[in-house]
Amino acid sequence: MKVQALTKNVRISPLKLRALARGLVGMPAKHAMQTLTWIPRKSARLMVKTLKSAIANAENNFNLPVDQLMICEVVVDSCATIKRYQPVSRGSAHSIRKRTSRLKIVLTSDGQIVQDQKE
Secondary structure, rough: EEEEEEEEEEOOOOHHHHHHHHOOOEEEEHHHHHHHOOOOOHHHHHHHHHHHHHHHHHHHHHHOOOHOOEEEEEEEEEOEEEEEEEHHHOOOOEEEOOOOOEEEEEEOOOOOOOOOOOO
């Protein structure tokens, strides 16, 4: 049984989220939660929030025990980019791109882990 949680339009760069997401695949959900709470980064706080949502979905919607849940897949995609401009000399402007992300965490109770093919 696969259970997922999705967080959209997170105001952080996808590269910063992916750096932390790579190490979570294959970990038990409880162990990942304990590990993420001790990491002092914004990306870790966002991962904890989404992981708690996925665990709650598994418990409430499918009656799955928390002890058997493992992280099957973590997908980080880029969302809309907010575009701003910084004025510079001679009346010109440099562009500033504020990137946003979409985070999806998939939990499984079967022990089947999907490996990312892009890397």
